[in-house]
Amino acid sequence: MSHVISEQRMANQIAANQRHLPEADAVAAVAGHIDRFWNSFLRSRLYALVDAGAAGLDPVVVKAVERIRT
């Protein structure tokens, strides 16, 4: 259990809840949710996780982050 990576846990959980969707839709849903509800502090920590190699992050989350950042 670690709080340092709570963004990882939260983002993966959002992705898990969209897994029933086709991947492109899941990516859009995760991106939309993070964009709408996450504060910039959380988002920047999530981006940092992605930049650090995305270890432990759901691939859908990684794609969603790419989409939000562009």
Place this chain on the structure above:
Amino acid sequence: MSLLKEPDYGTPPKPGPAVVDVEIDGLPVTVAEGTSVMRAAALAGVDIPKLCATDRLDAFGSCRLCVVEIDGRRGTPASCTTPVAPGMSVRTQTPKVAKLRQGVMELYISDHPLDCLTCSANGDCELQDMAGAVGLRQVRYGYQGQNHLDATADRSNPYFDFEPSKCIACSRCVRACGEIQGTFALTIEGRGFDSKVSAGAGESFMDSECVSCGACVQACPTATLQEKTVLQLGMPTRSVVTTCAYCGVGCSFKAELRGTELVRMVPHKDGGANEGHSCVKGRFAFGYATHPDRRLKPMVRERITDEWREVSWEEAIGTVARRMREIQAAHGPDAIGAISSSRCTNEEVFVVQKMVRAAFGNNNVDTCARVCHSPTGYGLKQTFGESAGTQDFRSVAAADVIVVIGANPTDGHPVFASRMKKRLREGARLIVIDPRRIDLVRSPHIEAAHHLQLRPGTNVAVVNALAHVAVTEGLVDKGFVADRCEGFAEWAAFIARPEHSPEAVEGITGVPADELRAAARLYAGAPNGAIYYGLGVTEHSQGSTMVMGMANLAMACGNLGRDGVGVNPLRGQNNVQGSCDMGSFPHELPGYRHVSDDAVRTVFEKLWDRPILADPGLRIPNMFDAAVAGSFRGLFVHGEDIAQSDPNLQHVTAALTAMDLVVVQDLFLNETAKFAHVFLPGASFLEKDGTFTNAERRINRVRAVMKPKSGKHEWQIVCEIATAMGYPMSYTHPSEIMDEIASVTPTFTGVSFELLDKLGSVQWPCNPQAPEGTPVMHVDEFTRGKGKFVVTAYVPTDERSTRKFPLILTTGRILSQYNVGAQTRRTENVAWHREDILELHPHDAEVRGITDGDTVRLASRVGQTTLRAHISDRMPTGVVYTTFHHPVTGANVVTTENSDWATNCPEYKVTAVQVGLAI
């Protein structure tokens, strides 16, 4: 205001239009069919003497004091049990009935102590009034005969006494306990002269089934059942109508005072939520408001290890403002924030979020509603378009099938539970979906048709299976779906998949497939099916998904938009609804409008003359993470005890300790105050002026019964902090705050204190389209236009039982205590609940060598605590249960950081634990 006495029409109103014309003592009156002669007379302005009748109870016809003569009829019928007939002419005062009444009164008085002048009820006794009304001048039967004058009193209940010598055996108490409260604790034992009221088989009130709701005390026409405070302080002389500050039912009360002293709280008959009923908390547990533990002076300290120093308001407010600004100067504008409280008034919450958005200059405001009902807001907004329950409480009286999911209304929402139980006794069917066998499953005259005893954490699998049955067995309301909803085809294709069948999920949920199918058919086939749910739905990793799952099911079965149906959250704290409405979430401005919406921001920016950030602020758990990371350093905590109520307390305390400035505003030095640098004394609900919004969106007035003991209103303190930070905020009266709310919130445009004073209460939306409010929502169309079906895939929680932690802990609350118990623990309510207890199944106890009453150790992967065990088969094997009312136990020491995927509402309802004997 002088003492408010609502008129008593003797028997309850009858539904339907007034069509029957009658004459009472020559006065014409037109009433609804089935109305009693007594009620018709009262409506015509003629009071017929009565003792056993009262308009909260069905007529009983036992005292015979209410006899009348009716032209063309023989005899002297009792007016309370005789219905009107067209053209009837009634005479209420004739020599014949006068004589009969005097005879009746004489008999009563001959067995009643004649200590009127020294009796506690002097001036508030119907027997005394009636003796006067019938003109009783003499009592021919002395006390020589058999009587009850030396019957012993029962003073076992901490709040009221039972003095049987004064009892006239009218059975109003017995009927109130059954008809209104639904507990059936009282009976009349014996017959004729020997009949007497009894709480169970010769038991005292305290040892009986009595839940101390006070309905019998309220119904008693004499001083037989009397509040202890009236015995001590005397009869009150004036009333202030206000609202209970405990739970989301939002009962209206008359605070009755003698001088400046509060004598008792009496439920208000005109209260829209409670219609004259109450529970033990609102009715009796107000002693905390004047408890000596209350801190009334502001206090400051440099470090949390220092002693507190009492200071002036000026110094305290100045310190908060200065240090908040210093933190922002050093660490950026986002380094501070606030947590608002769902116990506070709408006006207080509104000014807190305004202070954050306009004075702090960020959106770092969140509410403790995060930890209970944030998934409700999210889920209902997605599907229906509005973050609120769909019905008024009254609607349950029209339900044919009632589904209770993850809620324990008899303990959590007792006054609403009484309404629900009444409907169930009338024949509505009940489905309970809960891991625990709550009281409602089997209670007097009520038996659930189905109890789906699911494994904690499998709600979504169950609701999907229910919907699967509706869709695959042709039970969908096709007309409703076609006219009113969208997204059905996609959702139906998903839900019809074989993996959602009851048989397929039985292994996951533990619910027998045939039982689940039967429950689904019952709900889907009902003319009116209503869903009520509580924290057992929201406090899960899929809380939001479950809310949407229930909304899907209700839409598919056409159970929305009229009386008797709906999807209804039972809110925890008194103002959960209101604090969410008022923009306490970091992503939403008042009225649930997203901060990224430019048009909405512009409205507020114009009014407040400050830019508002489009970026959502930090949620409570994010604040803690950011505090530990060092970027969030100043927090204003308004009326909440986050160091006790939030999950994973080690993390919370680490976060609080890491901050430079923690400001706590509360009645007591609570657990959070241990980490605070500034303490601001709060005001109890008796000192507040404002509004609360209950679970049915009803805005109720809270009126000050006394001046704030700290010298300042809470909204005033917040305004002064903002002003000291350089953003002037000032109001002369809370009604001005409501006016501001109304000016910027489309669902509130019609709301004002003036309107509330006129109507008593109003349910939002209240605007030009609905000037007197909206009891039932989504009637012709949903707030979002079409109701939206959302695909709700079941995703198991990460929290699973393991070899090390083989049991699942789930949490709840009990009737006599309230949340973290800061208030109720400071009242006589401790008589019912001295400590938190761990309930576990006999089998789980036996394999661990635990017997009832043992002290046990409860451990999860994050922490451990000790508490006493209670062996009970209410829980299935593998599941244990506790409440969280006492800080010593700190049940939240063991709950984890898991939370709802969409809203971060903590997953209190599922924690893998181990239990063992404490050594």
